[in-house]
Amino acid sequence: MSNQDQKWISLLGLAARAREIVTGEEMVLQDVRKKRVCLVLLAADASESTAKKVKDKCSHYHIPVKQVADRTTLGSAIGKAERVVIGIKNRGFAAKITELLDQ
Secondary structure (H helix, E strand, O other): OOHHHHHHHHHHHHHHHOOOEEEOHHHHHHHHHOOOOOEEEEEOOOOHHHHHHHHHHHHHOOOOEEEEOOHHHHHHHOOOOOOOEEEEOOHHHHHHHHHHHHO
């Protein structure tokens, strides 16, 4: 795992401890509809239907989606079991994670 990966993963863990994330497909999509999330992280190994549903919903509501690692990495970053979709609620966390992922 590269140093850049370590940085965004640890920042995601910090966001989780600050209670600035929402996980689970339905919960994330619900918060996307209410525009409560600033960024959505989608596991690279998400099923096609889940990926399409999340990307379409986020596109409609103009919320950026970043495809990242796999479900195991996303889950362990926040201290939980496997996670396929994570929404970042805090604008600061979302901006910094986006910056790290784009490098």
